[in-house]
Amino acid sequence: MDGTSHFVIGLAAGAFAGFQASHDPVAISVCTAIGGISGLAPDLDTNGLASNRITVSKKVAQAIMQLIGISVFLLITYRFLTDGLSTSLLVYGAIGLVLLIVSRLITQRRILTLTGILVMLLGFVLHQSIGILLAGSYIIIASFLPHRSYTHSLLGAAFYGFILVQFHNQWPMEGMVAAGLAGYASHLVADMKILPMNRRGVKWFAPIWKREF
Structure with a gap:
């Protein structure tokens, strides 16, 4: 159905x-x-x-994560040139890197x-x-x-x-x-098998009993 x-x-x-x-x-x-x-x-x-209805498409999700990751790297580059290296910049850089890696694997x-x-x-x-x-x-x-x-x-x-x-x-x-x-x-x-449009049924009692009804 x-x-x-x-x-x-x-x-x-x-x-x-x-x-x-x-x-x-x-x-x-x-x-x-x-x-x-x-x-x-x-x-x-x-x-x-x-x-699939409540989630965005894979391409859209990848584009969003890549955009955020690149934006983070641009931000930390600017901060590095103006204020020098700091622990917070390293943390933000790691977050941006993770986003770029995840965007390729998701x-x-x-x-x-x-x-x-x-x-x-x-x-x-x-x-x-x-x-x-x-x-x-x-x-x-x-x-x-x-x-x-x-x-x-x-x-x-x-x-x-x-x-x-x-x-x-x-x-x-x-x-x-x-x-x-x-x-x-x-x-x-x-979704039960008793209805003619369903080839598969419902395992009401899973995991104890996996029979389909």
Whole structure:
């Protein structure tokens, strides 16, 4: 099933969960959005449909890192000519060199990893938000997983549910957790082999039992 279908089904699941929790239009709208996003979350794994949607292309990422790396070297050259050598210049030079090296080695899959790292950094900036930190860790872990593995299981759903609880603790809203879990679960159900459009199924009980359903 394609990403658009998962998103639409997730929206419907989130809207239903939001309506069950509250009749406030704002809360229902937020829950609908959460359901749609959660309906795409399992495909953040390797080669998943959503993983390529939230990341920039490899060429764009390479160009950005090379531009920053070159800019750093130009800056430290200017500072060296005006103020002389210092420890901070050596540190900045090392950062610029690392960026240039990484830009040559990075793959599309690792761009997703970098996206997770940036999300975690955002969590630190926003007063060490546990929910955002865990969301970043989810993206990082998913970037190393084969498609339709642990993100498409009850284990992945439980971890995602824990993230939702942390978001709810920081930004309470009725129906948030239920809408997110409904959207996530809708993805797993829509990927099951019982549906004729799916050649592969979902390993609900991985890693304990790897049978596809």
